[in-house]
Amino acid sequence: xxxxxxxxxxxxxxxxxxxxxxxxxxxxxxxxxxxxxxxxxxxxxxxxxxxxxxxxxxxxxxxxxxxxxxxxxxxxxxxxxxxxxxxxxxxxxx
Numbered sequence: 001x002x003x004x005x006x007x008x009x010x011x012x013x014x015x016x017x018x019x020x021x022x023x024x025x026x027x028x029x030x031x032x033x034x035x036x037x038x039x040x041x042x043x044x045x046x047x048x049x050x051x052x053x054x055x056x057x058x059x060x061x062x063x064x065x066x067x068x069x070x071x072x073x074x075x076x077x078x079x080x081x082x083x084x085x086x087x088x089x090x091x092x093x094x
Contacts, residue, residue, distance in 0.1 A: 007088035013037040013079035015088040026057045031089070037079035044075040048085070057093060062086050 004018040015035040021028045031052045039045045051069050055061060063086040069075065070082060077085075 003092045005088065005091045007084075007091050009037075009080050009084035009088070012081065012084050015080065015085070017088050017092055019089070019092050021057050021093075028052055028055050028057055033085070033088075035080070037077065040076045040078070041073075044069075044073060047073055047075070052089070059086060059090055062089055 001023050002020050007015045013036045017033050019028055019031040031049050048069050051065055055065055066082040066085055
């Protein structure tokens, strides 16, 4: 199923998230995150998107994954937090 959302992070920036997920297995197949926030280094966004593919569509699993990627790749997020990204992703599901 293909879904998308636009989400304004509280005290943060606008997120636009588009994802495909398998409703039967509850797993994210593809995800694209855009918006008016920044991630340094710039390839950090691609790393996050790649790490979320084939991930269960579950708040705690997604948040843990994002936090791990931030730490493992020393990513700096400006205008969004790991929780904000997770909330935006969770709003995609109808």
